[in-house]
Amino acid sequence: MPRPIEALVxxxxxxxxxxxxxxxxxxxxxxxxxxxxxxxxGIERAFExxxxxxxxALLDFAEAERLRALDWRGPILLLEGCFEPRDLExxxxxxxxxxxxxxxxxxxxxxxxxQQPHRVFLKMNSGxxxxxxxxxxxxxxxxxLNALPQVDEISLMTHFSDADGPRGVDHQLSAFAAATHxxxxxxxxxxxxxxxxxxxxxDWVRAGIMAYGSAPDFPAHDIQHWGLQPAMTLRxxxxxxxxxxxxxxxGYGSSYTAREPQRIGIVACGYADGxxxxxxxxxxxxVDGVRTGTVGRVSMDMLAVDLTPVPQAGVGSExxxxxxxxxxxxxxxxxxxxxxxxxxxxxxxxxxxxxPMRSSD
Ligand SMILES: *Cc1c(COP(=O)(O)O)cnc(C)c1O
Numbered sequence: 001m002p003r004p005i006e007a008l009v010x011x012x013x014x015x016x017x018x019x020x021x022x023x024x025x026x027x028x029x030x031x032x033x034x035x036x037x038x039x040x041x042g043i044e045r046a047f048e049x050x051x052x053x054x055x056x057a058l059l060d061f062a063e064a065e066r067l068r069a070l071d072w073r074g075p076i077l078l079l080e081g082c083f084e085p086r087d088l089e090x091x092x093x094x095x096x097x098x099x100x101x102x103x104x105x106x107x108x109x110x111x112x113x114x115q116q117p118h119r120v121f122l123k124m125n126s127g128x129x130x131x132x133x134x135x136x137x138x139x140x141x142x143x144x145l146n147a148l149p150q151v152d153e154i155s156l157m158t159h160f161s162d163a164d165g166p167r168g169v170d171h172q173l174s175a176f177a178a179a180t181h182x183x184x185x186x187x188x189x190x191x192x193x194x195x196x197x198x199x200x201x202x203d204w205v206r207a208g209i210m211a212y213g214s215a216p217d218f219p220a221h222d223i224q225h226w227g228l229q230p231a232m233t234l235r236x237x238x239x240x241x242x243x244x245x246x247x248x249x250x251g252y253g254s255s256y257t258a259r260e261p262q263r264i265g266i267v268a269c270g271y272a273d274g275x276x277x278x279x280x281x282x283x284x285x286x287v288d289g290v291r292t293g294t295v296g297r298v299s300m301d302m303l304a305v306d307l308t309p310v311p312q313a314g315v316g317s318e319x320x321x322x323x324x325x326x327x328x329x330x331x332x333x334x335x336x337x338x339x340x341x342x343x344x345x346x347x348x349x350x351x352x353x354x355x356p357m358r359s360s361d
């Protein structure tokens with residue numbers, strides 16, 4: 001028997017979450033953001049659930065090729081654009097739309113020989129200070145692009161730093177609006193948080209994390225609040241149990257000490273599977289569908305869980321690290337991430353290649 005850990009990707013949940021993005025932005029078209037191998041779910045598996053999207057947004061040429069190999073003929077947007085001039089040949093060949101965020105990318109386009117002019121998304125740095133032209137430089141970039149025979153349609157785009165938090169989007173949105181109000185072209189400004197929290201309904205919304213069933217603004221809101229369903233389950237089994245006496249410790253560094261007699265279970269899941277090593281004692285976990293907590297340090301291949309609330313559990317009992325448990329139990333990836341001091345995004349992207357992953361209903 002293989003080691004019992006596995007990850008399931010819930011196709012119907014992806015489709016449900018995509019429909020939530022549509023409902024939240026009824027006038028917009030929806031990019032399903034599938035960068036980072038579809039946030040760790042696998043492009044091919046995610047595609048099954050997200051094929052109703054209007055387009056797919058990602059960063060890697062290899063991932064764009066995988067989408068074309070699935071016979072996706074619709075729009076694909078490269079969120080970081082080209083990394084060197086010859087990438088433009090791939091854009092022409094695979095009909096990829098690409099972000100233009102710096103002068104060099106315009107130089108490369110100006111030197112590119114193509115039969116078919118490109119659709120580009122001109123990106124503004126409206127305050128994130130990562131990629132894009134400042135509001136002051138935006139217009140001249142647009143004018144330059146607009147004069148190129150290599151460019152056919154120019155869309156306008158920016159990205160928010162605080163759509164999920166108290167600062168919000170207004171300061172960036174007004175910078176974007178002021179610098180673009182008289183420029184033609186479709187607009188794309190919203191990630192999941194801006195779509196859900198701020199109801200921003202421009203021409204194209206970019207739905208990433210919400211499609212995978214994680215709340216972009218947890219713990220302010222959870223997936224129930226936003227009507228999202230977990231798209232990934234990480235599950236394993238108990239491979240041993242131990243009976244602790246008061247004073248007994250658990251795992252490396254003896255970071256946990258039992259204060260009374262306590263039964264614990266050992267789970268075949270560790271940080272080499274992508275489970276966060278920083279998850280301390282009491283990170284939520286389901287055993288046989290019952291919520292309990294981890295005890296002690298996570299090691300490479302194992303972690304320990306408290307069996308006090310599940311006295312009937314034993315070797316072979318199902319353990320849900322996140323996602324759907326037996327009997328309809330749910331453990332949101334956000335609960336686990338929060339307990340480990342991180343975000344759902346990081347956990348789903350970090351599931352290790354050694355964990356078998358498959359599509360499920
Ligand atoms: C990743 C990404 C998104 C998606 O963000 P979520 O918070 O996952 O919805 C949108 N736009 C850009 C530019 C991105 O890089």
